[in-house]
Amino acid sequence: MKRVQFEHSAIPYMFIAPQIIIIVVFFLWPAAQAVYQSFLLEDAFGLSSQFVWFRNYSDTIFSGAWLQAAGFTIVFSTLVTFLSLGLALLLAVKANEVIRGASTYKTLLMWAYAIAPPVAGLMGNLMFNPLIGDLYIFMNSIGFDFDHKLDPYDAGFVVVLISVWKQVSVNFIFFLSGLQGIPKGVQEAALMDCKSSTRRFWTITFPLLAPTTFFLMVINITYAFFETFGIIDTTTQGAPGGATTTLVYKVFQDGFRGADIGGSSAQSVVLMIMVLVLTVIQFRFIEKKVHY
Amino acid sequence: MERVPISTHIILIIGALFMTLPVWVAFATSTHAPETILREGLQFWPGAHFFETYNEVLFVEGGVMKKVTATTMLKNSMILGVGFAIGKVVISMLAAYAIVYFRFRLGVPLFWIIFMTLLLPLEVRIIPSYEVVANMGLLDTKAGLIIPLIASATGTFFFRQFFKSVPDELLEAARLDGATAWGFFIDILVPLSKTMIAAILIIMFVVGWNQYLWPLIMTTKEENYTLVIGIKQIYQVLNEGGELPQFQKAFALTILATLPPVLVVLIFQRWFVKGLVESEK
Numbered sequence: 001m002k003r004v005q006f007e008h009s010a011i012p013y014m015f016i017a018p019q020i021i022i023i024v025v026f027f028l029w030p031a032a033q034a035v036y037q038s039f040l041l042e043d044a045f046g047l048s049s050q051f052v053w054f055r056n057y058s059d060t061i062f063s064g065a066w067l068q069a070a071g072f073t074i075v076f077s078t079l080v081t082f083l084s085l086g087l088a089l090l091l092a093v094k095a096n097e098v099i100r101g102a103s104t105y106k107t108l109l110m111w112a113y114a115i116a117p118p119v120a121g122l123m124g125n126l127m128f129n130p131l132i133g134d135l136y137i138f139m140n141s142i143g144f145d146f147d148h149k150l151d152p153y154d155a156g157f158v159v160v161l162i163s164v165w166k167q168v169s170v171n172f173i174f175f176l177s178g179l180q181g182i183p184k185g186v187q188e189a190a191l192m193d194c195k196s197s198t199r200r201f202w203t204i205t206f207p208l209l210a211p212t213t214f215f216l217m218v219i220n221i222t223y224a225f226f227e228t229f230g231i232i233d234t235t236t237q238g239a240p241g242g243a244t245t246t247l248v249y250k251v252f253q254d255g256f257r258g259a260d261i262g263g264s265s266a267q268s269v270v271l272m273i274m275v276l277v278l279t280v281i282q283f284r285f286i287e288k289k290v291h292y
Numbered sequence: 293m294e295r296v297p298i299s300t301h302i303i304l305i306i307g308a309l310f311m312t313l314p315v316w317v318a319f320a321t322s323t324h325a326p327e328t329i330l331r332e333g334l335q336f337w338p339g340a341h342f343f344e345t346y347n348e349v350l351f352v353e354g355g356v357m358k359k360v361t362a363t364t365m366l367k368n369s370m371i372l373g374v375g376f377a378i379g380k381v382v383i384s385m386l387a388a389y390a391i392v393y394f395r396f397r398l399g400v401p402l403f404w405i406i407f408m409t410l411l412l413p414l415e416v417r418i419i420p421s422y423e424v425v426a427n428m429g430l431l432d433t434k435a436g437l438i439i440p441l442i443a444s445a446t447g448t449f450f451f452r453q454f455f456k457s458v459p460d461e462l463l464e465a466a467r468l469d470g471a472t473a474w475g476f477f478i479d480i481l482v483p484l485s486k487t488m489i490a491a492i493l494i495i496m497f498v499v500g501w502n503q504y505l506w507p508l509i510m511t512t513k514e515e516n517y518t519l520v521i522g523i524k525q526i527y528q529v530l531n532e533g534g535e536l537p538q539f540q541k542a543f544a545l546t547i548l549a550t551l552p553p554v555l556v557v558l559i560f561q562r563w564f565v566k567g568l569v570e571s572e573k
């Protein structure tokens with residue numbers, strides 16, 4: 001809040017109106033619809049519907065397919081988050097050390113941010129294409145019986161690899177800006193006290209990067225939940241047998257392909273609750289950061 | 293200063309190769325004939341079919357989709373990227389101005405409504421959102437494509453933060469000079485925010501260009517496809533099999549869909565990093 005403010009009655013409403021109108025029409029109303037529909041059961045022709053309390057929830061959430069998707073989402077998010085954070089942190093630390101060629105390295109490591117997930121997905125899909133894909137041929141030549149169309153673990157490997165590849169650049173940018181934010185004085189003092197660069201990293205640098213890391217964890221989990229939709233849709237499409245279906249992909253599949261509005265809505269509501277939890281964690285953490 | 297060990301460079305070079313090689317291979321392969329690709333697999337050096345492939349994809353009807361050319365999709369992607377970026381900056385600046393510079397009764401609740409958009413990503417309200425846009429008759433229109441996407445909280449938070457850092461004396465002085473609310477906004481606040489606006493425009497252009505799920509469900513006609521949606525179509529064509537698979541065209545399409553946002557990021561690298569790091573905070 002500003003100390004000095006305008007005191008008009010109608011003008012601020014005009015300024016804020018465009019955003020609020022769009023939010024009410026395209027965010028709040030659809031979200032309310034999703035909640036409402038999650039309690040309804042439509043007949044096969046969509047002519048009449050019936051209020052069924054939590055039946056859609058119990059039907060979908062305790063179904064094998066949903067539990068499978070939830071399990072995959074957890075494993076997938078964990079792998080993507082840790083692998084892409086680890087890789088990006090290593091590269092950022094190294095890029096922060098070099099002087100010669102530093103800006104070239106930075107550019108080459110961050111530019112992939114601009115590539116859309118589905119584009120990365122199609123590229124990766126072609127690299128693993130059984131007819132022409134060198135990666136497919138390579139995996140088989142080193143002794144794996146690799147077939148991502150049939151084997152769930154191989155399919156998972158492809159999706160994780162592409163998702164990590166796509167996310168490294170964002171994490172790299174944030175880690176590098178975090179590293180550059182560490183005061184020179186602290187770095188020099190650490191250099192005098194501690195000869196081993198590995199120990200210096202784990203005792204000084206890494207704790208100072210903790211806020212960035214935590215923030216990035218939330219960002220990465222959100223990415224793995226939602227934005228990987230485009231990657232999955234252009235690689236495995238959730239196959240084989242739903243082994244690479246994330247919760248978000250399942251909402252889409254059930255709602256659009258399966259036309260199961262009630263079940264899809266119930267899944268949406270569960271996802272809303274998950275986002276809420278993530279956001280609360282994020283904000284409690286940011287509050288703490290203020291006291292640093 | 294310590295000497296930089298050679299292992300540091302090796303790690304960085306491997307990292308840079310990991311990030312760039314796939315795109316380079318995609319480009320190199322796109323310049324070969326389909327027979328060559330099918331016989332020899334992916335290519336690491338450019339071939340002789342650059343003009344042929346890209347000409348066919350960009351300008352020949354039926355070259356890549358049933359009817360539209362990649363030029364049309366390029367245009368649609370550009371409209372989405374630019375429209376999304378400008379729309380987002382305009383509405384979030386206006387809203388942030390109202391929140392920071394005015395005291396009004398509904399100020400706080402409205403701020404919370406804006407905040408709530410963080411809890412409702414498109415993916416959790418996808419089917420009802422589609423129904424709303426369909427009922428308004430906005431399927432396959434530019435307005436229906438762009439407007440539902442521009443109202444999220446991040447832009448508003450970003451400008452709110454920036455406006456708060458603007459000294460109060462500016463408004464005092466402007467009021468002494470008899471500035472109106474609109475005059476202060478246009479003549480003082482907007483020029484002051486120039487670098488912030490540029491940074492956000494760059495980020496949002498990339499985000500808009502790369503939209504997938506929303507354009508996917510609300511465009512049905514080919515002439516409205518963006519390049520990123522074209523990716524999905526070519527994926528399906530390749531999977532259906534049939535005659536000689538046109539891998540070179542699929543690769544060419546990924547390169548075309550990648551090039552504009554990558555160029556924007558490379559040219560405006562400093563602003564881009566600033567926009568990204570500041571807006572996500």
